[in-house]
Amino acid sequence: MKRVAITGIGIISCLGQDISTVGAALKAGGSGIVIDPERIELGFRSPLTARINDFDAKILGRKQRKSMPDFAVWAYAASTAALEMANLDEDAIKNDQTGLLFGCDSSCIAAIEQVEALKAAGETKGIGSGQIFRSMTSTITMNLNTLLGTRGACWSLSSACASGGHAVGQAADLIRLGRQERVICGGAQEINWQSMCSFDGLGAFSVRVDDPAAASRPFDAERDGLVPGGGAAAIILERYDLAQQRGATILGEVLGYGFSSDGGQLSIPTFDGLGRAMRMALDDGGLTTADIDYLCAHATSTPAGDAAEAENIRRIFGSRTPPISALKAMTGHELWMSGASQVVYTTIMAQQGFIAASKNFHRPCEQTQGLNILREPLPFGPKRALCNSAGFGGTNASLVIGFD
Numbered sequence: 001m002k003r004v005a006i007t008g009i010g011i012i013s014c015l016g017q018d019i020s021t022v023g024a025a026l027k028a029g030g031s032g033i034v035i036d037p038e039r040i041e042l043g044f045r046s047p048l049t050a051r052i053n054d055f056d057a058k059i060l061g062r063k064q065r066k067s068m069p070d071f072a073v074w075a076y077a078a079s080t081a082a083l084e085m086a087n088l089d090e091d092a093i094k095n096d097q098t099g100l101l102f103g104c105d106s107s108c109i110a111a112i113e114q115v116e117a118l119k120a121a122g123e124t125k126g127i128g129s130g131q132i133f134r135s136m137t138s139t140i141t142m143n144l145n146t147l148l149g150t151r152g153a154c155w156s157l158s159s160a161c162a163s164g165g166h167a168v169g170q171a172a173d174l175i176r177l178g179r180q181e182r183v184i185c186g187g188a189q190e191i192n193w194q195s196m197c198s199f200d201g202l203g204a205f206s207v208r209v210d211d212p213a214a215a216s217r218p219f220d221a222e223r224d225g226l227v228p229g230g231g232a233a234a235i236i237l238e239r240y241d242l243a244q245q246r247g248a249t250i251l252g253e254v255l256g257y258g259f260s261s262d263g264g265q266l267s268i269p270t271f272d273g274l275g276r277a278m279r280m281a282l283d284d285g286g287l288t289t290a291d292i293d294y295l296c297a298h299a300t301s302t303p304a305g306d307a308a309e310a311e312n313i314r315r316i317f318g319s320r321t322p323p324i325s326a327l328k329a330m331t332g333h334e335l336w337m338s339g340a341s342q343v344v345y346t347t348i349m350a351q352q353g354f355i356a357a358s359k360n361f362h363r364p365c366e367q368t369q370g371l372n373i374l375r376e377p378l379p380f381g382p383k384r385a386l387c388n389s390a391g392f393g394g395t396n397a398s399l400v401i402g403f404d
Helices: 019-028 037-042 070-086 108-121 131-135 139-148 163-176 197-201 240-245 273-284 303-317 335-352
Strands: 004-012 033-035 048-050 098-103 154-157 182-189 231-239 252-261 294-296 384-391 395-402
Touching: 004 019, 004 070, 004 163, 004 240, 004 335, 019 335, 033 037, 070 139, 070 182, 070 231, 098 139, 098 163, 098 335, 108 131, 131 139, 139 154, 139 182, 154 163, 163 182, 163 231, 163 252, 163 335, 163 384, 163 395, 182 335, 231 240, 231 335, 252 273, 273 303, 273 384, 273 395, 294 335, 303 384, 335 384, 335 395
Parallel strands: 098 154, 098 182, 294 384
Antiparallel strands: 004 231, 004 252, 033 048, 182 231, 252 395, 384 395
């Protein structure tokens, strides 16, 4: 089995659009959560959302953007930044041994736009040629493939809020099995009210509108729901020995990948499903719980979800858990991209020498009592981190990332 190195990362987040800015925000406990006035006007129960400010979509031409929703453009920006960090030249990208694998589970706004275009024009000719590519769930990988010229694996993975985590894990597996030498992988999520109105109707969102930065409260006794977010995260994975041979800076290593499904209800997680994914990731890396010095939790700030993850963590780690933080307190729940963005955020922390605190965690509830949840940042980076992601339908992904 081949070893898998991380040689580049890129992020478009509500915390920032470059590694330095995002790292500073993570360390300081910054927040990208705001109130959207349009959601108030539309009758949303919760107008809270994360927001990406001042992104320049003109990094691509108008013709190129024609087939891309905004989150696909974000994925392009994150990927090109990651490729630049990895210092991969054109020959290394445009060949059969370089693949693309992204997590994405919807392209809501594009489907709505094409229906509106039909109604406005009164005929299908008015829809426009780009809409078919904008509305497909595989829009990220099909567009990146044509823009970057990769010639290897090229597909999107749809697995609810575990999509990004599974994309990184399966990309690593392609390299470990010798199927690819490098893979550009990650996840992306749109941020618009159209994609969130049904979630809002479920009552899943926080209504703590008096203080948006304090609304997302993972693991806290007073958590009342999640805050939706999004953006794009990209990671360059390479065969470790080849990265060494070309003198690449190795940021980290994918040590283990685990997955599971709950086999239960659509929207209520079980108390053992995520734990089975964590155990598989540890076993895959030949590690024990004692080897993990940081756990980047999936915790979204929902009462049932956080309680279930807490129990899963306790079942795997026992009474002595590693330091835990839930970064969605700052970013909101980034949905399809969250499993990938956690890898990027954790890599940033390792590079910049700190572990972020779990913002807005003040008092545990009965279920989260006893977990080692960080109230203040730690002044050193992780060496062995476990990153969790979970989604509707009971899909779970866990990744162990090493930073020696």
